Amino acid sequence: MGPITILVVDDEPGIALLCKRLLSRSGYAVTALTDPKEAVGWLKEHSADLLLVDIRMPEVDGFELITLARRLQPDLAVLVMTGFGTVETAIHALRQGVDGLILKPFQNGEELIQAVKLSFSDSQQKRDAARINALRPLFTITESMFSETSQDSLLDLIINAMLGQLRCRHAAYYQYSQEDGRFVLLKGIGKTLTDFLIQADAGGVPILINAVGPGAADLQARLRKSGLGAAMFAPIVSPGSRSILFVARDPDELPFSEADLEMFQVLARQAAAAMENARLYDEQRAYVRKIEESQTALLQAEKMAAAGRLSASIAHEVNNPLQSVQNCLHLASREDMPEDKRKEYFDLARTELERLSLTVRRMLDFYRPGAVDPELVNLPELLNYVLALMQKQLSERNIQTKVNLSSSMPPVTAVNSQIQQVFINIILNSFDAMPNGGHLTITGRPVSGGAEILFQDSGPGVPSDEQKNIFEPFFSTKEGGTGLGLTVSYNIVTAHGGILELLTNHGRGACFRLFLPTGGKP
Numbered sequence: 001m002g003p004i005t006i007l008v009v010d011d012e013p014g015i016a017l018l019c020k021r022l023l024s025r026s027g028y029a030v031t032a033l034t035d036p037k038e039a040v041g042w043l044k045e046h047s048a049d050l051l052l053v054d055i056r057m058p059e060v061d062g063f064e065l066i067t068l069a070r071r072l073q074p075d076l077a078v079l080v081m082t083g084f085g086t087v088e089t090a091i092h093a094l095r096q097g098v099d100g101l102i103l104k105p106f107q108n109g110e111e112l113i114q115a116v117k118l119s120f121s122d123s124q125q126k127r128d129a130a131r132i133n134a135l136r137p138l139f140t141i142t143e144s145m146f147s148e149t150s151q152d153s154l155l156d157l158i159i160n161a162m163l164g165q166l167r168c169r170h171a172a173y174y175q176y177s178q179e180d181g182r183f184v185l186l187k188g189i190g191k192t193l194t195d196f197l198i199q200a201d202a203g204g205v206p207i208l209i210n211a212v213g214p215g216a217a218d219l220q221a222r223l224r225k226s227g228l229g230a231a232m233f234a235p236i237v238s239p240g241s242r243s244i245l246f247v248a249r250d251p252d253e254l255p256f257s258e259a260d261l262e263m264f265q266v267l268a269r270q271a272a273a274a275m276e277n278a279r280l281y282d283e284q285r286a287y288v289r290k291i292e293e294s295q296t297a298l299l300q301a302e303k304m305a306a307a308g309r310l311s312a313s314i315a316h317e318v319n320n321p322l323q324s325v326q327n328c329l330h331l332a333s334r335e336d337m338p339e340d341k342r343k344e345y346f347d348l349a350r351t352e353l354e355r356l357s358l359t360v361r362r363m364l365d366f367y368r369p370g371a372v373d374p375e376l377v378n379l380p381e382l383l384n385y386v387l388a389l390m391q392k393q394l395s396e397r398n399i400q401t402k403v404n405l406s407s408s409m410p411p412v413t414a415v416n417s418q419i420q421q422v423f424i425n426i427i428l429n430s431f432d433a434m435p436n437g438g439h440l441t442i443t444g445r446p447v448s449g450g451a452e453i454l455f456q457d458s459g460p461g462v463p464s465d466e467q468k469n470i471f472e473p474f475f476s477t478k479e480g481g482t483g484l485g486l487t488v489s490y491n492i493v494t495a496h497g498g499i500l501e502l503l504t505n506h507g508r509g510a511c512f513r514l515f516l517p518t519g520g521k522p
Contacts, residue, residue, distance in 0.1 A: 005047065006116070008032040009039045009065060010054040010081070015104065019052060022109040023116065036060035043072045047214040050119060054104075055082040066098065072213035074257035077123035079115055099123040127259055141165070141267070145274035149281045155187035158271040162247050163189065165267060166260055170228070170248035173271070175241055176201075183244060193226055193246060200233035200244050206265055207233040210255035230255045234268035238276045245271060318360075321352035328352070374496075377414045379444065379451055379516070380405040386423040387442075390431075398437030399430075405444040409451045412516045418492045419516070422500070425485040426455050426512050433459030433510060450498070450517040457509040462502060470502050 006028050010016040013034050020032040031046075033039045036057055051069050055062035066078055079100040100119030106112050141161045148154045155173055162171040170190030174183040174197060183197045196219075200207050209215060209231050211224045223231055229251035236243045245268040249256065328349035332342045387394075387401060394401060412419075430440050438458035445452055462470055471490040486500075493500040498516040 003027060003029040004049045004120075005029045006031070006050045006052055007039060007042065007046075007048045008052045009036060009057075009062075010034060011036075011057040012054070015054070015081075018106075019112065022112050023052075025109070026113050028116075036062075036065045039065060040068050040072075043069050044213055048073060048076060050077040050079060050116065050123075052079045052081065052116070055080050070097070071254060072210075074255055075127065075259070077119050079119040097126075099126070142270045142274075145270060146277060148274070149278050149285075151275065151278045151282065154274055154278050158245075158274070159187050159189055161271075162245065162264075162267060166232075166247050166256075166264060168247050168249045168253070170246075170250075172246040174244040174246065175275075176243070183242075188246075191226065191228060191248060193228065193231060193248060195222060195226070196231070196233055197244055200235050201242065204235055204237070206235070206261055206268075207231075208256055208258075208261045211251060213255060224251075227251070229253055232256055232261055232264050234264055236268055236272035238272050240276055240279055241272075243268075243272050243275070318356060321356040324352040325349045325356075374413045374415050376411045377416050377419055378411050379409055379419075379453065380407075382416065382420060383423055383442065383444070383453070386420055386427065390424070390427055394427075394431065394440070397431065397434065399434055400437075400439050402439065402441045404442070405453075406446060409444050409446050410518050412451055412496075412518050414496050414516060415492075418496075422489040422492050422514070425489040426514070429485060429512075430455060430457035430459065430510070433457055438509075447515065450515055453514045454503075454511055455514070456507065456511040459509045461508065461510050464504075467502055467504065471500075 004027075006023055008016050008019045008023070008030060010019070010032075011034050016032040016034055020030045023030045031042065031048075033042060037060060039053075051066065053062045053065055057065075062080055062082075066080075069076055069078070078098045079102065080098050081102045081104050083104040099122040100115050102112065102115040141157075145154060145157055145161070148157055158173060159171050163169070170188075170192075172188035172192040173186045174194075175186050176182070177184045183194075183201070185192055185194075196207065196209075207219075209219050209223050211220050211229045223229075227250075228248045230253070231246065231248040234245045236245065245264070247264060328345040331337065332345040332349070337345075383405065384403070387403065391401075427440070434440075434457060440458075441454075441456045443454045443456075471486050490500050493514065493516070496516060498514065500515075501513050503511040503513050
């Protein structure tokens with residue numbers, strides 16, 4: 001970094017040379033001029049850190065020169081000197097944003113050096129305060145950007161933020177397209193300058209161009225040709241994209257300063273990060289939508305497959321007894337048929353019709369379990385009632401029952417007739433599993449939130465490859481079974497907020513676990 005550059009402008013050659021000598025002796029790079037117009041031309045070509053200017057000069061006074069200088073170099077520190085120190089002069093200087101004021105003649109060289117140092121310090125403090133004030137609204141803007149997940153809405157938010165925070169009329173957001181092999185405009189307002197995009201991308205660093213003042217002459221000429229007075233480009237590289245943000249001001253507006261460039265860099269980085277988040281969110285949303293569509297398709301396919309299985313099963317369950325009835329009626333209608341045989345065929349037809357009626361009734365139970373108001377049900381009492389009803393049937397098959405129900409089992413809120421049907425279906429399932437007799441052990445106890453009953457039989461059990469289908473409609477491992485008993489029971493228990501499951505590795509035979517909550521379905 002080179003020495004600090006100071007431009008001294010005073011129409012008195014002696015004062016200008018004195019300031020140059022004193023400041024150069026302290027290590028500053030000093031240019032001393034006596035013509036304000038020449039000073040304006042010098043500022044167009046060279047960068048300065050501080051302007052030391054006399055207030056009263058012919059043709060162009062010091063305050064006019066300050067205004068022109070600030071238009072060329074917005075970050076320029078200013079120290080004014082005057083031999084007519086008045087309150088009015090001080091107020092005017094403050095209004096012009098002057099950083100310091102010193103009276104002529106100087107008492108000694110140290111007084112000038114201290115005034116210069118104080119002016120630099122005051123200018124730096126002003127710039128720091130301006131940065132803080134400018135960055136403070138960015139927190140709110142950043143929060144808004146990161147909470148927006150729609151890329152179109154986010155682009156509107158970014159463009160408006162750039163226009164508002166940088167007080168300009170032109171802004172654009174470009175993103176590199178792999179398909180097109182170039183930067184494409186995503187959103188823009190005002191002029192969208194594309195001539196500098198390749199240069200900004202290749203350099204990888206922000207670019208600030210003011211049409212007047214120090215700078216690259218070729219870039220300034222191209223900018224003036226486009227009808228703009230100042231422009232900034234901020235290239236941003238993120239894992240998923242390359243972007244360039246652009247802002248510009250018209251020739252009648254102030255040029256951009258280094259503080260503007262710093263703010264633009266911060267805003268550009270936050271904007272690019274917000275766009276990347278929105279892109280990832282869109283990808284995630286599209287992925288979730290694809291998964292949901294796949295799940296919907298799978299569910300629909302499963303429904304169609306289930307409908308096919310149900311149709312085939314229903315056709316089989318209904319057609320068999322109908323065929324039997326048809327055959328019986330056909331045989332019974334023969335004139336040469338003996339009366340006892342005719343009666344036998346009618347009895348067979350009646351039996352098949354009852355079987356058909358049972359199948360239809362169970363199918364209706366499967367699709368419409370019933371809508372009866374629940375009540376408090378004493379499970380041990382209800383289970384003993386069901387066992388009493390089925391005792392003769394169990395005894396005839398030499399099935400011995402052992403019941404161990406805890407006296408502390410709580411009553412549950414349920415539909416009495418439906419729970420009775422569940423008990424009957426589970427016991428009948430065990431009955432069918434033990435054609436040569438066996439043991440049925442029923443145990444019940446209170447558990448957290450309700451009551452639990454286990455039905456353990458001594459039959460062959462359910463093969464492991466069939467266990468997952470045990471509650472599916474029309475699935476049965478026994479000859480002549482409808483395959484609806486356990487399905488109806490499962491639906492009833494689930495409707496009550498309970499659990500009906502087949503316990504595996506629970507000893508010989510099959511063991512069904514029934515849990516019913518005390519308060520019914522939540």
